[in-house]
Amino acid sequence: MKELLSxxxxxxxxxxxxFGGGYAMLPIIQREVVEKRGWAAEEEIMDYYAIGQCTPGIIAVNTSTFIxxxxxxxxxxxxxxLGFVFPSLVIITVIAAFLRNFSHIAFVSHAFNxxxxxxxxxxxxxxLKLGKKSVVDLKCLAVCAAVLLLSMFTPVSPAILVVGAGVLGILLRQGMRRAGERV
Known part of the structure; x- marks a missing residue:
């Protein structure tokens, strides 16, 4: 019970x-879970991020669920x-109740900017943190660049891009093994 409360x-x-949604929360999760508490390794967190991106919902909430x-x-x-979403529910409820009354004030508008x-x-x-750990060679860089360009310039779903990059990673790895076996 103590661990659950923790x-x-x-x-x-x-x-x-x-603040700022799921992606903005990722560095905080990484710092708290990997560096401060040692609950997961850096590689595990990256895997959780990838899986969290493919599953329905907010990536930070999905990542907290996996952890x-x-x-x-x-x-x-x-x-x-529940720990991750509870404060947001309370804060959003309070903001929604009062935002309409204050959204026209310049101070509030500037704060949101x-x-x-x-x-x-x-x-x-x-x-940048994910990139340093994930892009480990030229093949990874090529996959990263291809996914970036596809996500920026096509309507391809991020889930399809993640699954496709995973399949491509498997194929590239198998190709490297076959090349190594021939040597």
């Missing part, structure tokens, strides 16, 4: 202080997920 409160704190499940099974997944700029920086931080 999962709930750790993810509730992250959910309460992180909770790894720690304490189904109940751990539930505790981490600043928050959006911060979110862009947090997302870039997550991308």
């Amino acid at each position: 999962l709930f409160w750790v993810f509730a704190r992250m959910g309460a202080v992180t 909770g499940y790894k720690r304490k099974g189904v109940l751990g997944g539930i505790a981490a997920t 600043g928050i959006r700029a911060c979110v862009c920086a947090l997302i870039l931080d997550a991308v």
Whole structure:
């Protein structure tokens, strides 16, 4: 029970202080789960991010579910997920109740502009950290560039891109093994 409460409160704190959606939360999850608590390895977190991107829902919530499940099974997944979404539900409910009354005030509008700029920086931080660990050779760089271009210039679903990149990774790895066996 103590571990379940710990999962709930750790993810509730992250959910309460992180703004900007799922991608902006990834660096905070990484710092808290990998660096501070040692609940998962860097590679595991990257796998959770990838799977979280393919599954329905918000990537940060999906990632918290995977981490909770790894720690304490189904109940751990539930505790981490509830912890992550609870603060957002409370905050969104309060904001929704009052935003209409204050959205026209310049101060509020400027605050939201600043928050959006911060979110862009947090997302870039997550991308750079993931890139350093994920793009390990020229083949990975080619896959990364292809997916980036497809996502920017075509209407292909991100889920299809992730699955396709996974299949391509398997094929490239098998090709490397075959080449190594011939040597």
